[in-house]
Amino acid sequence: MRRIPSHIGLALACLMLAVFLLFPLYYAVLTSLKSGSDLFRVSYWPRDVDLANYVRVWGEQSFARNILNSIVVAVCVVLISLALSVSAAFALSRVRFAGRKTLLYAILAISMFPQVAVLSGLFEVIRVLGLYNNIAGLVLSYMIFTLPFTVWVLTTFMRDLPVELEEAAIMDGLSSLAIVRHIFLPLMAPAMAATGLLAFIAAWNEFLFALTFTLSNEQRTVPVAIALITGASEYELPWGNIMAASVIVTVPLIVLVLVFQRRMVAGLTAGAVKG
Amino acid sequence: MAQRSLSSGRRRAAWLFLSPVLVVLVAVALWPLARTFYFSLTNATLANMSDYRFVGVSNYLAYDGGRWYGVLSDPQWLTALRNTMVFVVVSVSLETIFGVLIALLLNARFPGRGVMRAAMLVPWAIPTVVSAKMWSWMLNDQFGVINDVLVRLGIIAAPVAWLADPSLSMASVIMVDVWKTTPFVALLALAALQMVPKDCYEAAEVDGVGPIKVFFHVTLPLIGPALAIAVIFRLLDAMRMFDLVYVMTGTTDATMTLSMFAQRELVSFQDVGYGSAASSLVFLIIALLTSLYVMTMRLDLGGRSG
Secondary structure, X not given: OOHHHHHHHHHHHHXXXXXXXXXXXXXXXXXXXXXXXXXXXXXXXXXOOOXXXXXXXXXXXXXXXXXXXXXXXXXXHHHHHHHHHHHHHHHHHHOOOOOHHHHHHHHHHHOOOOHHHHHHHHHHHHHHOOOOOOHHHHHHHHHHHHHHHHHHHHHHHHHOOOHHHHHHHHHOOOOHHHHHHHHHHHHHHHHHHHHHHHHHHHHHHOOHHHHHHOOOHHHOOHHHHHHOOOOOOOOOXXXXXXXXXXXXXXXXXXXXXXXXXXXXXXXXXXXXXXX | OHHHHHHHHHHHHHHHHHHHHHHHHHHHHHHHHHHHHHHOOEOOEOOOOOOOOEOOOOOOOEEEOOEEEOHHHXXXXXXXXXXXXXXXXXXXXXXXXXXXXXXXXXXXXXXXXXXXXXXXXXXXXXXXXXXHHHHHHHOOOXXXXXXXXXXXOOOOOOOOOOOOOHHHHHHHHHHHHHHHHHHHHHHXXXXXXXXXXXXXXXXXXXXXXXXXXXXXXXXXXHHHHHHXXXXXXXXXXXXXXXXHHHHHHOOOOOOOOHHHHHHHHHXXXXXXXXXXXXXHHHHHHHHHHHHHHHHHHOOOOOOOOO
């Protein structure tokens, strides 16, 4: 008998939570489909669909370029961090050598660095390498937050793979590189997909370095471009454009996250719960 | 003999495999960190980072002609310090409490649980800058939907300037951070809850212990270690807060954080020496508070010995 009211309570709690979680995105989509004076009248349901904001945002020369920059940066960051960390994870998980644990903790400690703490030093490095106002500089600088994470997760994952696999391969006379390529890589595909996706999202969303290390519209990534969209004055922000741009960069990400949600959650919790 | 040379060969290979990661991490993390400390002792400017002279610790604190100078005596930095601490304590507490509550809710078996779990990932997946813009629009004083809802419900009499009013802007920013990151805490807490053995609850039920007592005496101690790690991730993020606040309110005294202060000195004011001192202080404060937290919680970050 007590079950029925508690079911209603549960349903109500879930409904409120869902509204709280999803309403901002819904409202952004709603706003992006309005134009003119309609924008400034609050409404809760779509009345007519007006794609003018989307057309205008795409029409701005730099926006397509900013999206391309974001894609190039995020893809390069994922590929480079995965390649480097698979190789490091092999050494850290399968070979016994002095200082291995210390090294692993030192790498983990780097993920605790606040980005602002390296800002001026990194600025100098990027300038010396001639990468200021160049998306390659962003790819390099993003390694500071993707590498510690990917190394850590892949090391924990590789440590759990059976030793027999490797012993058999050594017996067959395979080199270390061949062992990594033919034995570990196929087994690690799921873990790499999860960590790669998390690295992609981190790179796609990054703001402080992108704001500091780029200067011109053509080199900016999407978050900086959206943050810097301005109107005729500070008080006349083109909210329709901003919301259209926001929806464009968010929807693919959400689709990606929902498609891979099981792996994502596993990747997120791998570092923390499994330790 | 063969065994020995095999393993030393493997050790050599191990360092070879490690070297790319180590080189990159030195180049983007350790060297820049050391350089930032170094610059904090100079009067370098952004326009010319190679022409500078040593000024000792005067960027941090100096006494000259009856006045204190340096970051540590800068009233704006002290405001930023206070703002950051308020932001960290309030947002991380709320995120932990709500995160656990949501995890408890989603740990119950009911139809639609999968949908709810997917919905939780949405705020987390939205780029921070985009979240900041979405909420800025919703919190807009004249045309915002939040004011519209609250006025309709009779909770407030007239529209409120959520982001422009200094007494409200910090609360608004915290609310958005809670919206964005509670799902992260909830997901980690949920993963921990699902590992709690069922017989723990059954034993408590047999003994006739009430649900609230069960939570504090059975559930919380069991998910405690996982929760402590979720909290440390949140603490680290909150202490270095930059993007959300920067986009929502800009650099104003009411919400300026330590990272925003350092970035502004460095980039807008081009003062590499002073900005680096502020950056180094962010690092020191975070390192100090994190080690304090790890020690008091006795966290075993490594879990099983590797």
